[in-house]
Amino acid sequence: MINKKDVITIRLPFPTINSALALHSHMYICYAHTVNNYKLVKCQTFKNRFYNLNHRIIESENINRNPFEHKTLIDCDKLFKLDGLIIPDSLLATHRRDICDELFYKVTTELQTDSYDIRPIERKMVKSVNPSVELV
DSSP, X not given: XXXXXXXXXXXXXXXXTTSXXXXXXXXXXXXXXXXXXXXXXXXXXXXXXOOOOSSEEEEOOOTTTOOOSSOEEEEOXXXXXXXXXXXXXXXXXXXXXBOOHHHHHHHHHHHHHSOOEEEEOOHHHHHHHOTTOEEO
């Protein structure tokens, strides 16, 4: 079962089914979870270029804090909302399943600073790019 603070690797059909988020798996922090409903925060490898984000966290790889293998950008401008799905444990990060309490607090604080956008993702499209996800 996926819980708050867990990190999963999944494809999301955003903004379309043909976008990079749908074609390649990315890491997401589970910010909130109720039965079969999730709110996820996107993580991506940090690159030395301009990111057009108001709220972000740059986190270095550190197995004591996170499962990231590289310096990582955490996008705190938006949450992806997935409802009516079961995300299997097989999509959990492999080096460590979650982030530490301190990093989760930083993410929460950054998200709540000026609010954030919620981007609902159609569950059947999520299933189409992630065969192991179950619809409920």
